[in-house]
Amino acid sequence: MTTSWTQSASEIVRSALEHMQVIDAVQTVSPEDQSICLRALDGLLKELPTFGYLWPEYKIDQSVSWSGGTPSYVTLPTDFLAFPFVRRSDGVQLVEFDTTEWLALTTTERAATAAMPTNFYLSGSTLLLYPIPTADPVIKLSYQSKNDDAGGSSVPDFPQFWMNSLPFGVAYECCLKFGVPIDIRAEIKARWGEKLDKMLKYSTPLNSISFEVRD
16 A cells, blocks of 8 residues: 655646636646746745744754854854744743844843843844853754745645645635636635644644643
């Protein structure tokens, strides 16, 4: 019995077009339609983390390069996408500043030093550390990484058990471009919504699970 079933990007595109009833089972996918749906598939895969869906591309406790001085920062990996979880060498989690909190700090406050940082601010391709540590804090970074773009014959970088959901997501993204009738759009929306809801429920948790023992 085979367990290696999957779908290539082209097969996902074909299924999406069939869901929208743009083509039937024997028609050929045009290059133009293929291009539109591949763009939608790439966009969908990169957008899913913003919904809260994280798959094994969420990397855990990666080493990052520290730069001393003012400001002090660590450089983000080139495949960093979002959701940084930052720990220092003693296991303490750093708290993220939002933009308002960071801008509220004076220049003098930002230059403050300490043995270890307690906070960080995401700035471009770096994480600015606060206060400035006097020695390398040996930061470990967990984060959602970028997935590769989908190619026609390649298999998207996505869990096999959710692969059959992607054609409905692509179809939902492309409905308006293809002028799909409203009743079919509603059916696609409902099915994609159900599948997305299940994905979110089984997604990789960002927060640690803790237990409290009571007498």
